[in-house]
Amino acid sequence: MNNLFPIFLKLENLHTLIIGGGYVGLEKITAVLDNSPEATVTLVSPEIRQEIREIAAGNERLSLIERKFEDEDLVEKDLVIVATNDKEENKRIKSVARTRHMLCNVADTPPLCDFYLSSVVKKGNLKVAISTNGMSPTMAKRLKEVLNDALPDNLETAMEQLKAVRDMLKGDFAYKVDELNRITSVLVEKSEIKE
Ligand SMILES: C[C@@]1(CC(=O)O)c2cc3[nH]c(cc4nc(cc5[nH]c(cc(n2)[C@H]1CCC(=O)O)[C@@](C)(CC(=O)O)[C@@H]5CCC(=O)O)C(CC(=O)O)=C4CCC(=O)O)c(CCC(=O)O)c3CC(=O)O
Numbered sequence: 053m054n055n056l057f058p059i060f061l062k063l064e065n066l067h068t069l070i071i072g073g074g075y076v077g078l079e080k081i082t083a084v085l086d087n088s089p090e091a092t093v094t095l096v097s098p099e100i101r102q103e104i105r106e107i108a109a110g111n112e113r114l115s116l117i118e119r120k121f122e123d124e125d126l127v128e129k130d131l132v133i134v135a136t137n138d139k140e141e142n143k144r145i146k147s148v149a150r151t152r153h154m155l156c157n158v159a160d161t162p163p164l165c166d167f168y169l170s171s172v173v174k175k176g177n178l179k180v181a182i183s184t185n186g187m188s189p190t191m192a193k194r195l196k197e198v199l200n201d202a203l204p205d206n207l208e209t210a211m212e213q214l215k216a217v218r219d220m221l222k223g224d225f226a227y228k229v230d231e232l233n234r235i236t237s238v239l240v241e242k243s244e245i246k247e
């Protein structure tokens with residue numbers, strides 16, 4: 053059973069703090085910026101990988117702080133991703149974040165996470181997020197590749213046309229729902245194999 057509640061965040065409206073500038077810090081900042089290029093992010097870490105420095109050089113919304121995490125770094129942040137290699141400190145940071153009611157991901161300790169990152173399939177405006185409930189990130193990554201190949205590339209055109217219909221439809225909410233369901237019913241009809 054997967055009890056996670058999926059949501060899609062507008063990270064450009066929030067301030068994300070990433071703690072740790074190693075491999076995992078790089079993986080997380082890449083995931084954040086691939087999805088939300090205009091996200092405001094601060095990364096704090098005594099050692100920061102060169103790849104992260106290069107990303108920061110070309111992105112004024114990404115600030116780097118070159119020292120160990122201090123509790124004050126949490127001030128005015130909305131979301132925290134903890135990726136240091138110090139398990140005890142990760143745990144302590146999580147407990148401080150909790151007292152401040154901030155949402156926190158501790159990359160190396162799933163039970164301490166308030167949210168998980170997902171594997172993401174992207175086709176224009178369409179985005180499909182995959183979670184294995186922490187069971188196998190590798191499976192999530194592979195499924196992303198399978199879905200990416202399986203989903204047709206012309207979905208964007210179909211979505212644009214449906215948006216145009218949606219904007220044109222007049223009438224109450226129930227009428228619009230009925231009409232949009234009718235137009236798209238072909239997508240879910242089982243194909244009948246005639247002998
Ligand atoms: C719980 C979670 C918390 C979180 O990080 O949010 C978590 C935890 C851990 N990951 C570990 C390992 C790996 N993680 C990846 C990759 C990804 N990990 C991601 C998410 C998540 N990872 C969350 C659950 C997601 C879900 O429910 O499925 C993805 C989807 C998103 C992203 O990170 O952007 C991204 C794929 C993106 C893509 O390409 O599509 C790979 C594969 C690779 O890099 O190729 C490996 C090595 C192989 C393996 O172990 O499978 C370890 C063990 C560390 C150790 O052994 O030391 C832990 C800790 C533990 O499980 O204890």
Ligand SMILES: NC(=O)C1=CN([C@@H]2O[C@H](COP(=O)(O)OP(=O)(O)OC[C@H]3O[C@@H](n4cnc5c(N)ncnc54)[C@H](O)[C@@H]3O)[C@@H](O)[C@H]2O)C=CC1
Nearest residue numbers: 072073074075076077096097098099120121136137159160
């Ligand atoms: N969730 C995931 O996808 C994965 C999680 N992990 C786990 O994540 C952890 C980090 O792994 P790596 O990035 O590979 O390690 P790393 O050694 O490359 O990087 C650790 C970084 O944390 C920084 N750091 C240490 N103490 C700090 C502090 N007090 N404040 C701020 N920054 C601090 C270091 O300067 C370094 O930049 C490990 O425990 C690893 O097991 C590993 C692989 C995948």
